Amino acid sequence: MYPGSLTTQSVFSPALPLRIGNGRPIGPVARLRTRREVVRADGAEIVDDAVAVLAGPRVVGRFRELEVELVDGDERGLKRLEKALRKAGATTGEQRPKLFRALDLVVPSSQPTIGRKTAPTVALGAALAEQARRLLLHDPGTRLGSDVEDLHQMRVATRRLRAFLRVGRPLLDESWSEPLRDELAWLGGALGPARDLDVLLEHLGCELHALDEHEVASGLLETLRAEQTEARRAVVATLSSDRYLALLERLDHVGTPELTGDETPLAELWASAWTRARKRNAALGRGAGDEQLHEARIALKRARYAAELAGHELGKRGRRFEKAAAALQDVLGTNQDAAVAEERVRAWAVTAEEGVVAGQLVQRQHDRKAAAAATRPVAWKAVRRAAKKLG
Numbered sequence: 001m002y003p004g005s006l007t008t009q010s011v012f013s014p015a016l017p018l019r020i021g022n023g024r025p026i027g028p029v030a031r032l033r034t035r036r037e038v039v040r041a042d043g044a045e046i047v048d049d050a051v052a053v054l055a056g057p058r059v060v061g062r063f064r065e066l067e068v069e070l071v072d073g074d075e076r077g078l079k080r081l082e083k084a085l086r087k088a089g090a091t092t093g094e095q096r097p098k099l100f101r102a103l104d105l106v107v108p109s110s111q112p113t114i115g116r117k118t119a120p121t122v123a124l125g126a127a128l129a130e131q132a133r134r135l136l137l138h139d140p141g142t143r144l145g146s147d148v149e150d151l152h153q154m155r156v157a158t159r160r161l162r163a164f165l166r167v168g169r170p171l172l173d174e175s176w177s178e179p180l181r182d183e184l185a186w187l188g189g190a191l192g193p194a195r196d197l198d199v200l201l202e203h204l205g206c207e208l209h210a211l212d213e214h215e216v217a218s219g220l221l222e223t224l225r226a227e228q229t230e231a232r233r234a235v236v237a238t239l240s241s242d243r244y245l246a247l248l249e250r251l252d253h254v255g256t257p258e259l260t261g262d263e264t265p266l267a268e269l270w271a272s273a274w275t276r277a278r279k280r281n282a283a284l285g286r287g288a289g290d291e292q293l294h295e296a297r298i299a300l301k302r303a304r305y306a307a308e309l310a311g312h313e314l315g316k317r318g319r320r321f322e323k324a325a326a327a328l329q330d331v332l333g334t335n336q337d338a339a340v341a342e343e344r345v346r347a348w349a350v351t352a353e354e355g356v357v358a359g360q361l362v363q364r365q366h367d368r369k370a371a372a373a374a375t376r377p378v379a380w381k382a383v384r385r386a387a388k389k390l391g
Contacts (some may be wrong), residue, residue, distance in 0.1 A: 029099075029103065030053060030099060030102045030103055031053070031054040032051055032053060032054070032098060032099075033051070033052040033054060034049050034050070034052075034098075035050045036048070040071065041081060042077040042080060042081045043070060043071055043077050043078075044068050044069060044077065044081055045068070045069050045071050046066070046067070046068050046085075047068075047069075048064070048066055049064065049065040049066075049098075050062070051063050051065065051098055051101075051102075053102045061102065063101055065098070066085070068081060068082065068085070097137060097140075098141075099140050099141075114126055114312045115312060116312055116313065116315070118312055119263060120168075120171060120264060120265055120266045121257075121259055121263060123266060123310075123312055124164065124168045124171060124172075124257065124266070124309065125255045125256055125257055126255065127164050127308075127309050128164055128254045128255060128257065129254055129255030131157045131160045131161045131164065132157075132161065132251040132252075132254050132255070134156075134157040135154055135157040135158060135251070136248070136251075137153075138153045138154035138157065139154065139239065142191075142235065142239065143236055143239055145232050145236075148198045151194060151195050151198065151235070152195055152198070154191060155188060155191040155192065155195050158184055158187050158188045158191065159188060159301075159305075160305055160308075161184050161254075162181050162185060162188065163301070163302055163305035163306070164309050165177050165180060165181050165184075166181065166302065167266070167269050167270070167273060167302070167305065167306045167309055168257075168266075168269065170260065170264050171257075171259055171260060171262050171263070171264065172257055172258065172259060172260065173257075173259060175258075176258035177257065177258075180250060180254070183246075183247045183250070184247075186243070187247060190234065190235060190238040191235060191238075193227075193231040194228065194231035194232050194234070194235050196340070197224060197227055197228040197231055198228065199337060200337075200340060200341060200344065201221070201224050201225065201228060203341055204217075204220070204221070204224070204341060204344075204345075205221070207341075207364055208221075208357075208361075210364075211357065211360055211361070211364075213357045216353055216354060216357045217348075217354070217357055217361075219348070220344075220348045220354075223348070224344070265310075265313055266306075266310035266313055267310045267313040267314055267318075267390075269306060269309075269310065270303070270306040270307050270309070270310040270314065270390075272306075273302050273303040273305075273306035274303045274306070274307075274387055276299055276302070276303070277296075277300045277302065277303035278303075278384070278387070280296040280299040280300070281296045281299070281300060281328075281380055281383075283296075284296055284376075286373070290335065290339040293332050293336065294332070294335075294336050294339075296332060297329055297332035297333060297336065300328060300329050300332065301325075301329055304321075304322055304325035304326060304329065307321050308322055314390060317386070317390050318390065320386045320389070321383070321386040321387055321389075321390060323386075324379070324383045324385070324386040325386075327379050327383075328376070328379040328382070328383050331372050331376050331379050332372070332376070334369075334371075334372040335368075335369050335372045335373070337368075338365040338366075338368040338369050338372075339365070339369070341361070341365050342361075342362050342365040345358050345361045345362055346362065
């Protein structure tokens, strides 16, 4: 779905080879027509969806969703924008996905609030159950492919599940947790190519818009869109497989994991993850290569997820660490996105005209890397400071 677009979708589409756990075919349960408008203001992207629920040709229900996401602005600008939107009539109310609103379904309730004295194994089980719930919530939208955010959030939930299982290894029976981690790695690997192409296409589209060179680079964009289509088909095939259905059955019980009897505080497990991330990031010099930066980012993400898992033990200082780690992770992610884009651009150019545009695109990726490298020391210092305050 693109800015200013109008789409009609069946949830689920009978054209897709989908099955539910008992083997019966899935049929359509709702038809939605969405008119989307996207604008940018104060460094944020505002997505306004006007949704009509259809029964045949008749409209039987309507609702509207407004989402705001920071792109290149800051929290201060976001707060100003929120204030302006609220003044214009926006409210914080309905949080259910479109499908749930159309069918007036209740979203499965999240886990009870975890207190500071909650046992580590109980908190771990609750965190695993919550991510399994999020994965399921974004399954329908991922299958339909009408909103790239569903695929993104499903992939994030998959990664968090793996990360929590990794952090909680001392508490978990390996014969239970490691096979589950392997299956989640398989799912994440299936979702990854489509998500990566979504990011790449959006980035290169913005770069070409800035250069006003969409026509010259049409071949590159067409190739990437064709790959994106195939990757999305592969995602649907994965989510329709017996292997995925078996994984969902396992996730039904993930909130009550098989345990070793160990009750090591989750804050200690975070400390171990942070030590590994600190060593990785501290070793980065000014001339660190793309692969080193990418590995440092992965280690940092694991430490951030570990802090999230131990949030009830770490308190406000833990949340400050999460925020600082996320900021540095974004800096390192910018470098990775630029490296991937540069590789694809270099492999594309054939004609002299394409070569000129490719050179401009490559230079813009170098500029992005340079800007990220310039901000990395400050972001790294903030993470170390936040971690130090946690002891």
